[in-house]
Amino acid sequence: MKKNNEKNHLYCFFNGLGLHRHLTGARNWPRSSKKKAAATTSAIFLFSLFFLVLVSAGWIDASFFLAISSNKSLLALVPVKPEFPLTCTKGNATTCPRNYPTSLYNHTLNPSSPITSKNVTCPSYFRWIHEDLRPWKETGITKDMVERARRSAHFRLVIVDGKAYVEKYRQSLQTRDMFSIWGILQLMRYYPGRLPDLDLMFDCDDRPVVRAKDFRGPNARPLPVFRYCSDQWSLDIVFPDWSFWGWAECNIKPWEDVLADIREGNKRTKWKDRVPYAYWRGNPNVAPTRRDLLKCNVSPKNDWNTRLYIQSWEEEKKQGYKESNLQDQCTHRYKIYTEGWAWSVSEKYILACDSMTLYIRSRYHDFYIRGMEPLQHYWPIRENSKCTSLKFAVDWGNNHTDKAQAIGKASSKFIQEDMKMDYVYDYMFHILNEYAKLLKYKPTVPAGAVELCAETMACPANGTWRSFMEKSLVKSPSETIPCNLPPYDPQAVSQLVERKASSTRQVETWENDYRQNLNKKP
Template sequence: MVNKRLWLRRPKLHASVNVSSTKNTPTLLLQLLTFTFLLVLAPLIRLRKYDPVIAVRKQLSPTPDCVTWNHTGVCPKIHPASSPTKPRSGSSCPDYFRWIHEDLRHWRKTGITERMVSGARRTAHFRLTILGGKMYVEKFREAFQSRALFTLWGFGQLMRRYGGKLPDLELMFDCNDRPVVKAEQYAAEGAAPPPLFKYCADNSTFDIVFPDWTFWGWAEVNIKPWSKFLKETKEGMEKSKWEDRVPYAYWKGNPKVSRQRHLLMTCNPTPQNEWNARIYALDWEQEAQRGFNQSNLAKQCTHRYKIYAEGQAWSVSEKYILACNSPTLLIQSRWHDFFTRGLVPQRHYWPVRDSQMCKSIKFAVEWGNNHTTKAKEIGEAGSHFAHEALRMDNVYDYMFHLLNEYAKLFKYKPKIPPDATELCTEALACHAHGKWREFMEESLEKFPSDSPPCTMPPPFDLGAFARAKMEAVDEVEAWEDEYWRKKDNVH
């Protein structure tokens, strides 16, 4: 566990050790012999040819260097991979990267000033500053559980991956669920909102969405880092064919956090109705006491269909649900995180009405069980999105491009805040224990990237994209309405 008062605290330094050394000056004769050897024999030696890319890709410390950190309190210098670099195969970024242009659109005309950034401090949990290839963090308040800790860990891994390539900037980060920068407050011409980074937003807010902390693990509920989860899920999917899974829709979670989830609980079968859903309430406190033996997400690919329902805002569960190659039944959502706007109905998921979700779920399962080829395609496309478009390479590249485009808007030169502390792997991990330390070591970036980030796609026609998604949803709802008309007429 992490002592919240200790993480990012500098260790108490030991007294420095004064080691005297004697100068061993080579004699003139030794110098002459060495020079003669190099001059005469060196041309005769066949030097081995080597791949320059491999030669410059030096491994970083495979584990946090806590011995040195506890002694010096100094963050180790990160040496980025040198040029030349090898291009990444399929180097174009996934389509959801296009939303970076839209999320930063509100500052295109005005740029970002120091006053704007300071204005975002009101709800922020920390300020992150990048200057001269180093990161610094200034904490304002404690976040829920380890959200801030693992978000900062993610920033630290980005630095290990792309150290020296990140631009100078500073940002404010709010680790709470719901967005707070209301669009209606900045409707006047030329009024620029404070740039505040969050995990989610909606159509009425201007918060800048950023990958959530669970990509590096959620220690309090034993959810492993994303890369490890994907590996375990893939192994589990290979053992269970879609046709052999329970032919119902499955959801398990905390129903107390939102109206939508509360209503979802009513979709369980009753003597009067079979809604084709199997819904289970999960109490995380009880689950922790039982050792989390009923909540391993990698082992929940047991049903043909998985349901996604929002929580207090967006829910981190969406990516885990998509990762199973079972069609995701996505109940109409208000909130979005950084990748969900790239999901397309009827391609990556099946849309479910919020207003009559039980009937909508029943129809979705009936339709899928009668159109198994198409249902499997939707499940596989959603799973492919999670395993490929959302793999950690792309998560880090999204972070890189978002920060790079954000920094281009700056109208001032950031400086290190007086109360800031340098951020590095050791500053976070050396005070962590148990699952917290385990997840950090599992998600540690061990090499600087030897290839550039993927290539950012250009902005796109948001109107056309939104219309296409709406048409796909409307089509499903028309099928559903027809299904219930026929069913009601029979009765």
């Protein structure tokens, strides 16, 4: 009975291709008709061609032929990518399961097969990994340097033999530390067994703390501290922020969901049909530069071509976050980005819209903005004269709609393609991998650290926190290794910095000419 069932599976498969008569037994073949014989030959040729396409695409491997020779069902021949959801026990799991693969998907399925590569070079912003780690290139990183960095850290992360251990020192703002750790655990599920042993300190506050001027000279030993942003005067190591896995306190979903929502939001209104003003919504109370921005709002005396709105997250929470849906905020031709107390999480959401981003000059940078350029991905705005600079930018855009629209499209494309979650994980992998190479000691598990995994974090969670963890859970290992990290090229970095400065100067020149012409008018 079993063999008959397996033959039936084969028959159904080939019947779907219209080839069963030619492949299930010679007794049914026509013996006299030349036309039918020719049709048979053609059918076999087409099947062979189709089969070769499946093999070359990687959908069928050698196991297919082995299975046929052993008379197995075709339904069992097609490999199904295994998924590993949360395995919470009735009382919520407090231990880590050991059934998750320890290597990439293809290699797990067939250990003798070579590990495949994306065969692409990482996006341009990856080259800054070398710059961020350059202060330790000559000296390396000692255990003493790491432990002295504890003074500002919220937690210590240690990876040993493919397992993550965390020692917490102090509570972060909201649940930044929780979702940052969660993100690293997802990286380990995405690329199982590929991260080397490492030991690092992570600071979840906004502003950098490792000042370059405090560590000068040949004997300088800067403290290695990971955080979400840095500036040109600091040596903090930049890492993706917690909100890529969801910002529960603001009801902002994980990054993959947000990207999909904004893609749909971009389609709702054609660019030239959008409101021809610059839009900003946010909390002005976090920094003087934002309070200064509010002076540029439309008033009975002035119209600076802006439409600015104050965001109260407390009120939003009471109203069910009706006014903070990110996909509903791509309705103006222009969107304004301004930093807050430091860099702002809002940056990536603003740049994802295909409205032209008016980027107020910022002191702080996150990990990806250094790969974006003025006039290509955004329009630079002066920080010390925001109102006139914003007015000029909108006037220029409304007089050059095709060029303004192209800048918005390029920005959105960069965020949607070069900042998709696959690349976020690749960036995390490369910076942690390169960092681990600098360690001058073998990491060990601190006495106060506990092992963490997806189950120990998500199973006890509830509400929005649990929901976002489930949405951002990596359920299967990647099928490929990370993209290829660009080599260290200080000349290319210098050229990029100069090109960005040159584009900014060009805009400022246009703006100066614009102002002079306005002053000449009677």
